[in-house]
Amino acid sequence: MTTLTRTLAAVAALGLAVGAASYTPPATAREYVSVTVSNRPPPPRFERVPPPRAGYVWAPGYWNWAGGRYVWVGGHWYAGRPGYVYRPPAWRPYGRGWRIERETWYRDPHWHR
Structure with a gap:
């Protein structure tokens, strides 16, 4: 390989690396569906809350609307997000x-770092 070919290959590789490093994929569209239900949701079910886990947040269970009726979604753990607060x-009305x-x-x- 000649010096010119090596130089062009290095410049091309550098250009590809810079382009790849600076690329940001387009934002994903968030879809939000709002449903209004005429009847009040049932009272929450009793769930035994497990002992705290370091680095995790307990998300309590709730009634969801699915298939024309209320469906219970059980509580679960989420990995904590520093600087953010979870709202269930x-x-x-x-x-x-x-x-x-x-x-x-x-x-x-x-929250401050």
Whole structure:
């Protein structure tokens, strides 16, 4: 290989590496479906909350609307997210019915590194 060919190959490899390192995939579209239900959700079921686990957050069970009826979703563990607080789903009155606010993680305003 000649010096010019090696130089061009090195420049091309460097360009590919920089391009690959700076590439960010397009954001995934988030889909949100809102359902309003006319009848109040049943009272929460009793769940025995397991002992705390370091680095995890307990997400309590809740009633979900699926297939035209309420379906119980049992509690489970989520890996903790430093600087964020978990908010469980909750049913809220909405007009003449009920609407669920989905679970979410929100930024903790009191968290500092």
